[in-house]
Amino acid sequence: MTIRAAGTRSRLDPEPVARRDVLGLASLLSAAAALLLSAFGMLRLPKPGVLASAGKKYRVSLPEALPAGEPYTPPGRAVALFRDAQGVWAVSLVCTHLGCIVRPSAQGFECPCHGSRFGPDGSVIKGPAPKALPWLKVTASGGGFLVDEGATVAPGTRVSS
Amino acid sequence: MNRQLTASRALQEFRNNLRQAPRRILESAFRSGRPVSDRARALFVFGNVFLHLHPVRVHRWSLRWTTTLGLGVAGAAAFLLTLVTGVLLMFYYKPYPDVAYQSIKDLHFVVPTGRFIRNIHRWAGNVMVVTVLLHMARVFYTAAYRKPREFNWLVGLALLVLTLALAFTGYLLPWDQLAYWAITIGANIAQSPRELTDALGITSWFDPGGLQRLLLLGSDTVGAEALIRFYLLHVMILPLVLAALLAVHFWRVRKDGGLARPPDADRRLPPLPGNTYPVFTEAPQKTYQVVAIVRGRTPVVGAGPENTLPSMPHLLYAELAVFMLVVFICLALSLAWDAPLKEIANPLVPENPAKAPWYFLGIQELVSYSAFMGGLGIPLLALLGLGLIPYLDREQEGTGEWFAGPGGARLAGLSALFGFAAVVAVEAFAIRFGWIREWFPEAPQLLVTLINPATLLTLAYALFSLWILRRYDSVRAGAVALFTCFLCGFVVTTVIGTFFRGPNWVFYWSAADWPAH
Incomplete structure (x- = not known):
């Protein structure tokens, strides 16, 4: 854009940016900004603030006769609890690959969906699972145990009653 | 006397109109009448409103x-x-x-x-x-x-x-x-x-x-x-x-x-069979005029209306x-x-096995190597590639014709052969010998995500297409190679996922070999 001294511009010359264009552009941009902002506002609604899922903390009483290394799955939960001489631990049964429920087997855990296999400690030994099965937090509580699916502990952590 | 006369005339008109009403309702809805003339x-x-997209x-x-x-x-x-x-x-x-x-x-x-x-x-x-x-x-x-x-x-x-x-x-x-x-x-x-x-x-x-x-x-x-x-x-x-x-x-x-x-469609079309009707023979005897200026070429430029019906x-x-x-x-x-x-x-x-609908079983097959690459990475890459095709292939040869242009049907066949062989080879290797996680359980996940049968197959397809692109000196040829390869990959992985995967996603030649529960 060249700037000329005042008065040299003919009134027939077009203005560098017409006044109408400035106003039009401004209204267009503000409308676009408003739409964008409202789109974000509308997208905020489907992201829930409170999750409508069942509680993640529950009490489990292990059967007295549970042999060492045998899994015990509380009814309705995707968790396997084990007991040996050192104590009790819990392994999540939700496959870290795509969320299927793995089955405890003699060699550890097997996933039916995409063939992931995990060792007895939950570590991946085959298949597409990217992570080991997490060990869940267990605390002794009045003869039974409190399992918290929302908290993980380092593999190998055992709790004695 | 006079008033009585008008009243009866109105009554007659009313009866007349009532009789005509069904026909007039129909006429008002379908104003063009029966399609018996070119105009109609x-x-x-x-x-x-429903047909005017035509x-x-x-x-x-x-x-x-x-x-x-x-x-x-x-x-x-x-x-x-x-x-x-x-x-x-x-x-x-x-x-x-x-x-x-x-x-x-x-x-x-x-x-x-x-x-x-x-x-x-x-x-x-x-x-x-x-x-x-x-x-x-x-x-x-x-x-x-x-x-x-x-x-x-x-x-x-x-x-x-x-x-x-x-x-x-x-x-x-x-x-x-x-x-x-x-x-x-x-x-x-x-x-x-x-x-x-x-x-x-x-x-x-x-x-x-x-x-x-x-x-x-x-x-x-x-x-x-x-x-x-x-x-x-x-x-x-x-x-x-x-x-x-x-x-x-x-x-x-x-x-x-x-x-x-x-471009030479008009020349190549056989003459219209004599019994074709209607063919715009009853067109109004007047010259055409430009009624709107449309960007680009209109369908009749240089062709005349005679090859349209x-x-x-x-x-x-x-x-x-x-x-x-x-x-x-x-x-x-x-x-x-x-x-x-x-x-x-x-x-x-x-x-067990948990299978998605058949059109996702190809993706499920890839997902059984890496969730991210098979489920999102490669499908998104394929979509991106598909979307870019018309902007990368700016050639004109062979438009509107099956398997025309550089390479023709032979190139499509060759690409199908390569695409088929590559996906079968990669799948056979992974099924027979397993993959990184089985050989080195401690391997970092990033390695498995980046290097797995699905990504290697995609890479092989991409390299093959680049080679074809150079060999034929044509972007279209490269696109044909890539598209055909992906089509083969899709078909073969879908077939494997549908028919050859059993419990625990293990490969079985037939469902009869599945272990009993």
Whole structure:
């Protein structure tokens, strides 16, 4: 854009940016900004603030006769609890690959969906699972145990009653 | 006396008008009258809100069966079928866990014609997926996406994604075992960017995967929230968007100058058979005038109107024939095979094997190597590549013709051979020898995510296409190679996923070899 001294511009010359264009552009941009902002506002609604899922903390009483290394799955939960001489631990049964429920087997855990296999400690030994099965937090509580699916502990952590 | 006379005249007129009313209602609705003259035939098309997406005249090249095989119209017909049957199913369906399953059972066993309507809905959905895929292949192999039709190719891709999304969201609604585990897997694929962010250790502050899954499910498990979301998507959001884009798609076909055809199409068409009627012989005896200035070439520039035929009846009847064929196929399939309904969803016991609908089994096969790469990375890369095709291939040779242009059908055959061999080789190796995780359990996840059978196959396809591109010195040749390879990959992985994967996703030659439970 060249700037000329005042008065040299003919009134027939077009203005560098017409006044109408400035106003039009401004209204267009503000409308676009408003739409964008409202789109974000509308997208905020489907992201829930409170999750409508069942509680993640529950009490489990292990059967007295549970042999060492045998899994015990509380009814309705995707968790396997084990007991040996050192104590009790819990392994999540939700496959870290795509969320299927793995089955405890003699060699550890097997996933039916995409063939992931995990060792007895939950570590991946085959298949597409990217992570080991997490060990869940267990605390002794009045003869039974409190399992918290929302908290993980380092593999190998055992709790004695 | 005078007054009495007028009164009786009005009465007579009233009776007359009453007698004429049915005919006049009809005339006012269909103002063009019966399509017996060229003018009335033209009015029949552009004077009707539902038909005016059609041109008044259509080129004879577009009317040949081999130009399109009617695939696009078949896809739209299947969509119409799902729309009608879907609304009927909504009379009884209740989107709440457990209740949903009962309502589908009601539809299956109690509701009059309920099972048949559900079967048609299911089969029409499948037919829609197939025809949309084949339609895309047709447009690609006739190089019909080229200028000025690039944008319509993009709209078509969006329609493909919407079609798959509709199929996927509909899959959850019966709330049976099949549905529940397919959706669990699907939702976790949405979460699979975590595989990458976890490996990089940035999930705690950048977690697009978790957000996607949360938005999809509305919770951290597949439950009531997820069902209502999938229902809303399936019956409202996706069909509305799809219908809107479908209108754009059709409209653009016409605005982009009809279907693509070779420049010498007029010369190559055989003379019109003598018994063809009507052919615009009764056209008004006046000269044509430009009534609008349209960018680009119009369908009649340099060709004259003589190779076009009136859309009514030639095009509309052909479309009707395709529509009836699709209806017939869907009805026949629905009579022969019931839509599946397994046991009620059990969140603690997955199906074994848990298989997605067949059109996702190719992806499921890739997912069994890496969730992120197979579920999102490679499909997105393929979509991106497909979308860029018309902007990278700016050549003109072979437009509007099957397997024309550089390399021709021979190149497509060669690419199919390579694509087939590569996917079979990679799959056979992975099935026979396993993959990194089995050899080195301690290998970092990033390595497995980046180097796995799925990514290696994609790389092989890309390199092969680049080699073809250089050898033929043509972008189109490279595109043909890549598209054909991906098509082969899709078909072979889908077949393996469907027929050769058994419990624990282990390879079996036949379902008879599956271990007994």
